[in-house]
Amino acid sequence: MTLDRDTLLYTAEHEWLHVDGAVVTFGVTDYAAEQLGDVVFVELPAQGGALTAGQVCGEIESTKSVGELYAPVSGRVLEVNGNVDADPSLVNADPYGAAWLVKVELDADLPGGLLDRAAYVALTGAAS
Helix, strand or coil: CCHHHCEEEEECCCCEEEEECCCEEEECCHHHHHHCCCCEEECCCCCCEEEEECEEEEEEEEEEEEEEEECCEEEEEEEEEEHHCCCCCHHEEEEEEEECEEEEEECCCHHHHHHHCHHHHHHCEEEE
Protein backbone atom coordinates (compact mmCIF):
# COMPACT_ATOMS: atom_id res chain seq x y z
CA MET A 1 0.00 0.00 0.00
CA THR A 2 1.43 3.33 -1.09
CA LEU A 3 -0.42 6.48 -0.11
CA ASP A 4 -1.37 9.21 -2.59
CA ARG A 5 0.98 12.07 -1.71
CA ASP A 6 -1.60 14.65 -2.82
CA THR A 7 -4.02 13.56 -0.05
CA LEU A 8 -1.49 13.78 2.78
CA LEU A 9 -0.56 16.62 5.12
CA TYR A 10 3.07 17.58 5.74
CA THR A 11 5.21 19.25 8.38
CA ALA A 12 8.15 21.61 7.96
CA GLU A 13 10.19 18.85 9.68
CA HIS A 14 9.64 16.66 6.57
CA GLU A 15 7.04 14.25 7.88
CA TRP A 16 3.84 13.19 6.13
CA LEU A 17 0.54 12.53 7.88
CA HIS A 18 -2.39 10.41 6.78
CA VAL A 19 -5.49 11.34 8.78
CA ASP A 20 -8.28 8.77 9.14
CA GLY A 21 -10.76 10.09 11.69
CA ALA A 22 -8.99 10.17 15.07
CA VAL A 23 -6.05 8.04 13.84
CA VAL A 24 -3.01 9.62 12.24
CA THR A 25 -0.33 7.54 10.54
CA PHE A 26 2.96 9.32 9.91
CA GLY A 27 6.35 8.78 8.34
CA VAL A 28 9.16 10.75 6.73
CA THR A 29 8.91 12.21 3.24
CA ASP A 30 10.84 11.12 0.20
CA TYR A 31 12.65 14.47 0.37
CA ALA A 32 13.81 13.72 3.92
CA ALA A 33 14.85 10.19 2.98
CA GLU A 34 16.88 11.55 0.06
CA GLN A 35 18.56 14.19 2.24
CA LEU A 36 19.41 11.61 4.91
CA GLY A 37 21.00 9.14 2.52
CA ASP A 38 20.98 5.43 3.31
CA VAL A 39 18.97 4.94 6.51
CA VAL A 40 20.62 2.35 8.78
CA PHE A 41 18.73 2.73 12.08
CA VAL A 42 15.32 3.98 13.22
CA GLU A 43 14.28 4.44 16.85
CA LEU A 44 10.52 4.74 17.26
CA PRO A 45 8.44 5.64 20.34
CA ALA A 46 7.02 2.91 22.54
CA GLN A 47 3.62 1.49 21.68
CA GLY A 48 1.05 2.79 24.17
CA GLY A 49 3.18 5.81 25.01
CA ALA A 50 2.08 9.41 24.73
CA LEU A 51 3.31 11.85 22.08
CA THR A 52 3.24 15.63 22.25
CA ALA A 53 3.17 17.55 18.98
CA GLY A 54 6.49 19.20 18.25
CA GLN A 55 8.48 17.10 20.73
CA VAL A 56 11.20 14.61 19.78
CA CYS A 57 9.78 11.09 19.68
CA GLY A 58 12.51 9.10 17.97
CA GLU A 59 15.62 9.13 15.85
CA ILE A 60 16.66 8.29 12.31
CA GLU A 61 20.29 7.47 11.61
CA SER A 62 21.82 7.28 8.17
CA THR A 63 25.28 6.81 6.77
CA LYS A 64 25.52 10.63 6.59
CA SER A 65 23.87 11.89 9.78
CA VAL A 66 21.58 11.36 12.74
CA GLY A 67 18.24 13.18 12.74
CA GLU A 68 15.51 13.57 15.29
CA LEU A 69 11.97 12.44 14.61
CA TYR A 70 9.37 14.94 15.83
CA ALA A 71 5.83 14.03 16.81
CA PRO A 72 3.56 15.83 14.34
CA VAL A 73 0.49 15.34 16.57
CA SER A 74 -0.39 14.72 20.21
CA GLY A 75 -1.90 11.41 21.28
CA ARG A 76 -1.35 7.79 22.22
CA VAL A 77 0.85 5.51 20.11
CA LEU A 78 -1.39 2.76 18.77
CA GLU A 79 1.19 0.97 16.66
CA VAL A 80 4.78 1.28 15.50
CA ASN A 81 6.09 -0.26 12.30
CA GLY A 82 8.29 -3.18 13.33
CA ASN A 83 9.23 -3.76 9.69
CA VAL A 84 11.18 -0.49 9.72
CA ASP A 85 12.96 -1.60 12.91
CA ALA A 86 13.98 -4.81 11.15
CA ASP A 87 14.83 -3.13 7.82
CA PRO A 88 15.50 0.63 8.11
CA SER A 89 16.28 0.82 4.38
CA LEU A 90 12.50 0.74 3.80
CA VAL A 91 12.56 4.47 4.64
CA ASN A 92 14.54 5.04 1.44
CA ALA A 93 12.77 2.41 -0.66
CA ASP A 94 9.10 3.12 0.14
CA PRO A 95 8.62 6.18 2.40
CA TYR A 96 4.88 6.50 1.61
CA GLY A 97 4.05 2.83 1.92
CA ALA A 98 5.97 0.09 3.72
CA ALA A 99 7.96 2.66 5.73
CA TRP A 100 5.12 4.31 7.64
CA LEU A 101 6.48 4.82 11.15
CA VAL A 102 3.79 5.38 13.77
CA LYS A 103 0.00 5.28 14.16
CA VAL A 104 -1.36 7.67 16.78
CA GLU A 105 -4.81 8.09 18.30
CA LEU A 106 -5.31 11.85 18.54
CA ASP A 107 -6.08 13.36 21.93
CA ALA A 108 -6.34 16.90 20.55
CA ASP A 109 -7.06 18.69 17.30
CA LEU A 110 -4.49 18.62 14.53
CA PRO A 111 -1.85 21.27 15.19
CA GLY A 112 -1.70 24.41 13.07
CA GLY A 113 0.97 24.87 10.45
CA LEU A 114 0.44 21.62 8.57
CA LEU A 115 1.03 21.88 4.83
CA ASP A 116 -0.73 20.44 1.80
CA ARG A 117 1.37 18.86 -0.97
CA ALA A 118 1.72 22.08 -2.99
CA ALA A 119 2.92 24.05 0.04
CA TYR A 120 5.38 21.29 0.98
CA VAL A 121 6.79 21.17 -2.55
CA ALA A 122 7.17 24.97 -2.44
CA LEU A 123 8.95 24.72 0.94
CA THR A 124 11.46 22.12 -0.21
CA GLY A 125 11.81 23.04 -3.86
CA ALA A 126 11.41 19.33 -4.56
CA ALA A 127 9.67 18.02 -7.64
CA SER A 128 6.01 17.25 -7.04
